[in-house]
Amino acid sequence: MTRLPASSLLCALLMAAGAACAAQPERAAQPGRLPAGIAYPVPEYKGGMKFRTPDALDQQLLTEAARRMKLTPAIVRSDASQVGAQLASGQVRLALLAIDPARAPAGTTLVPTGYVAAPMAVMRTDTDIRRWEHLKGRKVCLSEGGLYVGTLAAKYGAVEIVQRAPADSLLAVRTGACDAAVHDSAMLEELVRLPEWKKFSARLPAGPGVPLSFVVPSADARTINMLRQAASEWKSSGYLEQAMKSAVRHIAFEVYLDQDVPDCH
Incomplete structure (x- = not known):
């Protein structure tokens, strides 16, 4: 015999008594x-998308x-x-x-x-950004749905530029469209170990x-x-x-x- 969940059983009893029952x-x-x-949730991949x-x-x-x-x-x-x-x-x-x-x-x-x-920022090695407070008025790239969207503008006065994904955010730093990119520290620490990221390995210390x-x-x-x-x-x-x-x-x-x-x- 199949046992109904408690919510379903309650609903059945209410209906039997003539009471309205909310949708399950x-x-x-x-x-x-x-x-x-x-x-x-990651958007569903569709043909033609990168x-x-x-x-x-x-x-x-x-x-x-x-x-x-x-x-x-x-x-x-x-x-x-x-x-x-x-x-x-x-x-x-x-x-x-x-x-x-x-x-x-x-x-x-x-x-x-x-x-x-934990949030961390990466930048060109010749950046003049030395502290999180130096992000005021600077263009900072983040990825859509990331944990830190909205926090940098609110806390430091940064100009947030939200990109589709980390690759787009980091690409913007390499081409000069953004002064910094902010993502999880574990990911960025691993990234800047790669030889091709040597010129973009300056970083601000990870936050809490x-x-x-x-x-x-x-x-x-x-x-x-x-x-x-x-x-x-x-x-x-x-x-x-x-x-x-x-x-x-x-x-x-x-x-x-x-x-x-x-x-x-």
Whole structure:
């Protein structure tokens, strides 16, 4: 005998009593799918588009977690301000966000992946930008949906130029369209180790880091245990580091393919 979820059982009882019942979450009608939230779902690739590596590893890690659960991810946009309501309503079963543990919604458990997101800027080596405060009035490139969009203008008075993806942002620095590019420190530290980025390896110190964590209802012990095991295996196997390095290599290659003008001098 199939056991109905508590919300569905309550709905049936209400209907039997003649009461109106709110529509059930969409995921209830989609067996085999994992409704989950991340900060910026990667737009679907369409023919003719330039392939672009995304700004973060969250969608890749979420897809890997879904694979372990033998489910297909159904990804929606989420953030710390709305994830609690999304979980409570059933719109998502879990989320993967860069979230301060102090902002975890009540009734949820955070499962850190081991990746920490922290902002860092890269620039030409002959830049006169020495501190974050020097970004005032300067053109700073970021990628669409990135964690730091809006923060540099608000905090430092920078002129933010939002690009489609990290490759476009970094390309703008190489050609002089932007004075700096701001992305996650782990990615940029790896990038500037490449020989072709020697002239663009000046950087500002990384800002405060925030752990990339799964946000799961505390009552879902089975999923929490599975995600903890996955995170442990990712750490022991070096999976996160390998995924980050692979993403950086792809981003660097995308910049190389699209740079049809010389570096600024």
